Structures are given as C-alpha cells and as structure tokens.
Amino acid sequence: xxxxxxxxxxxxxxxxxxxxxxxxxxxxxxxxxxxxxxxxxxxxxxxxxxxxxxxxxxxxxxxxxxxxxxxxxxxxxxxxxxxxxxxxxxxxxxxxxxxxxxxxxxxxxxxxxxxxxxxxxxxxxxxxxxxxxxxxxxxxxxxxxxxxxxxxxxxxxxxxxxxxxxxxxxxxxxxxxxxxxxxxxxxxxxxxxxxxxxxxxxxxxxxxxxxxxxxxxxxxxxxxxxxxxxxxxxxxxxxxxxxxxxxxxxxxxxxxxxxxxxxxxxxxxxxxxxxxxxxxxxxxxxxxxxxxxxxxxxxxxxxxxxxxxxxxxxxxxx
Numbered sequence: 298x299x300x301x302x303x304x305x306x307x308x309x310x311x312x313x314x315x316x317x318x319x320x321x322x323x324x325x326x327x328x329x330x331x332x333x334x335x336x337x338x339x340x341x342x343x344x345x346x347x348x349x350x351x352x353x354x355x356x357x358x359x360x361x362x363x364x365x366x367x368x369x370x371x372x373x374x375x376x377x378x379x380x381x382x383x384x385x386x387x388x389x390x391x392x393x394x395x396x397x398x399x400x401x402x403x404x405x406x407x408x409x410x411x412x413x414x415x416x417x418x419x420x421x422x423x424x425x426x427x428x429x430x431x432x433x434x435x436x437x438x439x440x441x442x443x444x445x446x447x448x449x450x451x452x453x454x455x456x457x458x459x460x461x462x463x464x465x466x467x468x469x470x471x472x473x474x475x476x477x478x479x480x481x482x483x484x485x486x487x488x489x490x491x492x493x494x495x496x497x498x499x500x501x502x503x504x505x506x507x508x509x510x511x512x513x514x515x516x517x518x519x520x521x522x523x524x525x526x527x528x529x530x531x532x533x534x535x536x537x538x539x540x541x542x543x544x545x546x547x548x549x550x551x552x553x554x555x556x557x558x559x560x561x562x563x564x565x566x567x568x569x570x571x572x573x574x575x576x577x578x579x580x581x582x583x584x585x586x587x588x589x590x591x592x593x594x595x596x597x598x599x600x601x602x603x604x605x606x607x608x609x610x611x612x613x614x615x
Contacts, residue, residue, distance in 0.1 A: 307341055308342075308350060308351055308354040309354055309355070309358055309367075311328075311332050311338050311341065311342065311351075312325075312328050312332075312351055312354070312355055312368070312376070313367050313368075313378060314332075314338070315328045315331045315332050315338075316328065316368075316376065316377065316378045316381070317378060317380075317381065318331065319331060320381065320386060320387075321377075321387065322371045322372075322375050322376060322377035322387070323375065323376065323377075324348075324374055324375055324376070325348045325349070325351045325352035325355070325374065325376070326348045328348070328351055328376070329342065329347050329348040329351055333347075352374060355368050355376050366379065367379055367380065369382070405446065406445045406446050406447055407445070407446060407498050407499070408443040408444055408445055408446075408498065408499040409443065409444070409445075409446045409449055409457060409458075409496040409497065409498060409499075410441055410442075410443055410457075410458045410496070410497035410498070410499075410501075410504070411441065411442050411443070411444065411449050411452075411455035411456060411457045411458060412436075412439050412440065412441060412442070412455060412456045412458065412556070413440040413441070413442045413454065413455055414454050414455060414456060415454050416440040417439055417440050419439055421456070421543065421545035421556050422545065423545055423546055423547055424544075424545070424546070424601065425542055425543070425544050425559070425601040425602070425604075425605055426542050426543045427541065427542040427605070428540050428541055428542045430542070431542060431543045433504075433505045433506075433507075433509055433512055433540055433558075434505055434506065434507055435505075436458070436504075436505045437505040437506070441458075442455055443498075443499040446496065450554075452554075453554065455554070456554055456555065456556050457496075457554060457555050457556070458496075458497055458555075458556055458557075458558060459494050459495065459496060459555050459556065459557045459558070460493075460494070460495040460496065460497065460515065460516055460519055460557070460558055460560060461492040461493075461494060461544060461557035461558065461559045461560070461598055461602070462492055462493040462494075462495060462516055462519055462520060462523075462560050462562055463491050463492050463541075463559065463560070463561050463562065463602055463606075464493070464520075464562050464564060465561055465562065465563050465564070465606075466563065466564045466566070466567040466582070467567070468584055468585060468586050469567065469582040469583060469584050469585065470491050470582070470583055470585050470603070470606060471491065471580065471581075471582055472489050472490065472491050472579075472580070472581055472582070472583045472595075472599075473489065473490060473578065473579060473580040473581070474487065474488070474489050474490070474578040474579045475490060475578075488594060488595060488596035488599075489579070489591070489594050489595045489596070489599065490595065490596050490598070490599045491595065491599040491602055491603060492557075492559070492598060492599060492602060493519060493520070493523045494557070495515075495516070495519030495522070495523075496519075497515055497558075498515075501514070501515045502514075509540055512540055512558070512560070513538040513540075513560075516538050516560045516562065517535060517538060520535065520562060533565065534564045534565055534566060534568060535562055535563070535564060535565070536563045536564060536565040537562070537563040538560055538561075538562050538563075539560065539561045539563075540558065540559070540560055541559040541560060541561050541602075541605065542558075542559050542605070543556060543557070543558060543559070544556070544557040544558075544559055544598050544601055544602070545557070546597045546598065546601075548596075548597045552597070557598055559602060559605075567582060585603060585606040585607050586607070587607070588603065588604070588607050
C-alpha cells in the first residue's frame with residue numbers, strides 16, 4: 298500500500314498541481330475532488346475532511362508568504378495560482394485579488410486603554426475637538442484603566458479609547474465600507490468610513506508624553522496590523538503620522554462608550570486598491586477638497602473627520 302503522506306508540502310504541492318490542471322480558480326472542495334479522482338494523489342489526501350485541511354494549508358501559505366505565495370484568493374475560499382495569473386492563462390482574468398480580514402484582530406483579548414468614569418468628572422463633548430484644544434498630554438492626567446478588550450467593551454463605567462486612523466495621500470483620503478468581520482455596531486452597517494479603528498494597549502510605552510512618539514508607534518502598529526498581508530514593507534508606505542484631535546458622538550449606545558483619538562497617516566505613495574480587498578468593500582480614494590454628494594453615506598466619525606480635512610484644505614487655499 299502506498300505511504301500516506303500528510304505533511305504540509307504534500308497538500309500544498311498537490312493543490313498547486315490541481316489548480317494548474319484545472320486552469321481556473323477553484324474552491325478547496327473542488328481541489329479535493331480533483332485530487333481524489335487522480336490515482337497519483339488519491340492515497341496521499343487522507344482524513345475525514347481533507348478539503349478543510351487543503352483550505353487551511355493554502356490560507357496559511359498566503360498569510361505567511363503574502364505576494365510571494367504561489368496562491369491567491371479571487372473570492373472568499375476560492376483559490377488561484379499566481380503563476381497562471383501572471384502568464385495570462387485565466388480567461389477572463391480575476392478582477393480582484395481577495396485578501397481576507399485579519400481575524401486575530403477580532404479574537405485578541407489583550408488589555409486595552411479606557412477612561413475610568415467613576416473616578417473623574419471628565420465627560421467628552423460631542424463632536425471633534427482639535428489637537429490644540431485637547432493635546433495628547435491631557436490624557437496623561439486622566440484615570441486610565443487597562444482591562445481585557447471584551448470586558449472593557451461591555452463595561453458601562455469606562456470609555457474605551459480607540460485610535461481612528463485616517464490614511465491620506467496628497468489631497469485624497471482612503472475610504473471603504475467595513476464588512477461584518479469588522480463591524481461591532483449595527484447602526485453603521487452599509488456606511489462608508491475613512492478610518493481604521495484600533496486600540497491602545499497596556500504595553501504601549503509613553504503614549505501620552507509631549508513628544509507623541511509612543512502614540513505614533515501605536516498608530517503605526519495598528520496600520521501594519523490592518524495591512525499585514527498587503528506589503529511586506531508596509532512601513533515604507535508611511536511618510537508621517539500626526540495626532541489630529543478627539544472624536545466623540547452619541548450616535549448609538551455602543552458609540553457613547555467610546556472616544557477616538559484621530560490620527561492622520563500620510564502615505565508616500567497612493568497604493569492600488571483596484572485589485573485588492575482587505576476584508577472590506579469598495580475601497581477607494583476620494584478627494585477631500587470637496588465634500589461629495591455621498592457625504593451622508595459616511596458613518597458619523599468619518600463625517601467629522603471629512604469636514605475637518607475639507608476645512609483645513611480650504612484654509613490652505615485661501
């Protein structure tokens with residue numbers, strides 16, 4: 298009886314072979330059916346759910362190797378060979394390379410920063426307050442608590458401090474529609490946003506000192522985390538990070554318990570969004586010199602930020 302090989306390379310090589318023979322993108326189940334019908338691989342693909350093993354192996358390879366992986370996704374759980382795509386063998390060519398959302402961001406339960414409302418009279422004002430009115434060092438004097446993320450998001454006696462990272466290039470801002478993977482607020486579903494929502498953690502050093510270095514480091518980390526499989530050298534995209542101010546609104550019960558520190562991240566280049574999905578929808582660049590007709594399709598935090606960008610642009614051109 299032929300030996301039953303079950304190591305990672307066997308599944309990876311077998312999947313690459315199947316996709317090359319099929320000459321089209323395919324699901325893990327389709328790949329598995331093809332291999333089981335081939336005597337060369339029938340004995341090597343074992344287990345109760347080999348299609349799940351194949352999917353996991355390919356997904357791990359994509360996450361580990363990024364653009365150097367032999368595989369890419371054309372849709373959730375649909376895989377293709379990069380070699381065939383580069384050679385123009387796919388007809389029609391896949392319109393998008395799908396890169397899934399980093400689910401570890403959802404599952405992480407590390408201690409995050411929040412303001413203890415029981416021991417301070419501080420209550421944020423609704424709206425956007427610019428950095429000159431609420432500088433970062435202001436938060437150094439507030440009673441801050443660090444607790445596991447899921448506990449903090451449920452607790453009514455604290456306000457969680459979020460980062461709201463807005464990505465800019467020249468006079469354009471990166472917009473997208475969060476998917477169900479990212480949304481924890483039903484009332485902002487199907488709304489566009491101009492910000493990546495992140496957290497500040499217990500091991501972030503010097504977050505609120507006068508230099509702003511600690512805060513910039515935290516923002517840069519959240520940027521890398523969001524774009525973790527887009528570029529291996531994602532840090533080279535960032536040309537500057539600036540704290541812009543504080544956002545707070547009472548749009549929903551969930552938002553009432555959050556406060557956002559807005560950061561503006563300028564990128565050195567306007568990276569392509571036409572063929573890449575980061576577990577989000579409709580990612581595109583939008584000029585902020587003019588408030589668009591679609592302005593009210595943005596969720597509230599983004600409306601405040603978009604107005605601020607527009608006003609600053611107007612002031613520069615006066």
